[in-house]
Amino acid sequence: MHTALEREHLGGTLAPFSGVPGAAVLNPSDLALVKLGQDLKKRGYQFTTITPASHDRVNARPAKPQTSLADIFGWSHIFAAAHISAQDLARLATAGALEFIGAAYRSSVRFSTLGDQLFAHSAFPTEQSDAVFFGPDTYRFIRFIQQSWGTMKHAPSRRLRVLDVGTGTGILAIAAAKLVPEARVEACDTDEAAVAIARENAEANGVAEKINFRVGSVDDSTPSADLVCANLTADVISQMLQTLVSLSCGKLILSGILETQIELVQSGLHACGIDDFEVAQDGEWVALII
Ligand SMILES: C[S@@+](CC[C@H](N)C(=O)[O-])C[C@H]1O[C@@H](n2cnc3c(N)ncnc32)[C@H](O)[C@@H]1O
Numbered sequence: 001m002h003t004a005l006e007r008e009h010l011g012g013t014l015a016p017f018s019g020v021p022g023a024a025v026l027n028p029s030d031l032a033l034v035k036l037g038q039d040l041k042k043r044g045y046q047f048t049t050i051t052p053a054s055h056d057r058v059n060a061r062p063a064k065p066q067t068s069l070a071d072i073f074g075w076s077h078i079f080a081a082a083h084i085s086a087q088d089l090a091r092l093a094t095a096g097a098l099e100f101i102g103a104a105y106r107s108s109v110r111f112s113t114l115g116d117q118l119f120a121h122s123a124f125p126t127e128q129s130d131a132v133f134f135g136p137d138t139y140r141f142i143r144f145i146q147q148s149w150g151t152m153k154h155a156p157s158r159r160l161r162v163l164d165v166g167t168g169t170g171i172l173a174i175a176a177a178k179l180v181p182e183a184r185v186e187a188c189d190t191d192e193a194a195v196a197i198a199r200e201n202a203e204a205n206g207v208a209e210k211i212n213f214r215v216g217s218v219d220d221s222t223p224s225a226d227l228v229c230a231n232l233t234a235d236v237i238s239q240m241l242q243t244l245v246s247l248s249c250g251k252l253i254l255s256g257i258l259e260t261q262i263e264l265v266q267s268g269l270h271a272c273g274i275d276d277f278e279v280a281q282d283g284e285w286v287a288l289i290i
Pocket residue numbers: 132133134135137138141165166167168169170171172188189190191194216217218231232233236240256
């Protein structure tokens with residue numbers, strides 16, 4: 001185990017992270033998804049993920065005469081070969097993301113957009129245990145982080161360091177790499193499928209070489225960072241709170257907490273000796289800033 005000072009030092013070298021930047025590890029199936037995403041971007045594809053209940057309501061409406069790219073790649077509708085280009089179909093197949101429903105098809109991957117960025121994640125409904133998460137809370141989280149950038153402080157002598165714990169689609173890490181190109185961005189997730197998709201998303205958004213993704217979590221040997229973000233769930237946050245607090249040498253942003261769970265996380269913070277923190281809230285969504 002390293003001391004805090006050693007971790008600070010190691011933090012500047014990438015040493016403890018064995019993950020290889022995204023571009024180097026993409027196989028033909030990953031690349032097919034990246035190309036599909038890049039092409040959708042070029043064609044002006046836009047889709048905003050809404051809550052599962054709202055998605056269900058939209059899907060219950062009568063079918064439109066035409067099937068759009070958003071129907072196929074956003075609403076996760078079944079489609080026929082005539083509704084998609086041969087190249088898109090081939091890329092979905094190569095990516096292992098083409099489901100066969102009788103004579104029709106469905107994409108097992110969904111693409112959502114945030115400004116000019118595009119993120120692949122699991123198709124609707126996300127019922128499988130290994131589904132890669134992206135939802136309205138992701139947008140809230142990222143909007144909040146983007147607003148917080150201005151208040152980030154770090155030693156001007158070195159690069160800003162960002163650590164995204166539970167990266168999912170990689171959205172925060174990708175936003176950080178775009179916003180602060182000189183930042184050193186690390187991201188991890190215990191879900192291998194999420195890390196694979198996060199790498200693809202980083203590649204599709206042109207920042208693969210700026211982010212170090214890895215499968216796994218954080219512990220006391222993880223290098224500290226100026227901004228540590230964890231959009232997890234309240235129970236997972238509570239279990240790893242001490243570690244998350246110790247890894248932050250600037251700001252720690254905890255999210256994925258529901259209004260009814262604030263007290264659980266707050267009491268954990270008090271137990272870590274932290275009484276001074278902000279609470280940001282949007283409906284039942286809550287973030288704690290330490
Ligand atoms: C709610 S999703 C959020 C994903 C992403 N941060 C976002 O905002 O869209 C939580 C993610 O944390 C991952 N996760 C759960 N426990 C974890 C842990 N102990 N360490 C790292 N990642 C974890 C899950 O696999 C999942 O991808």
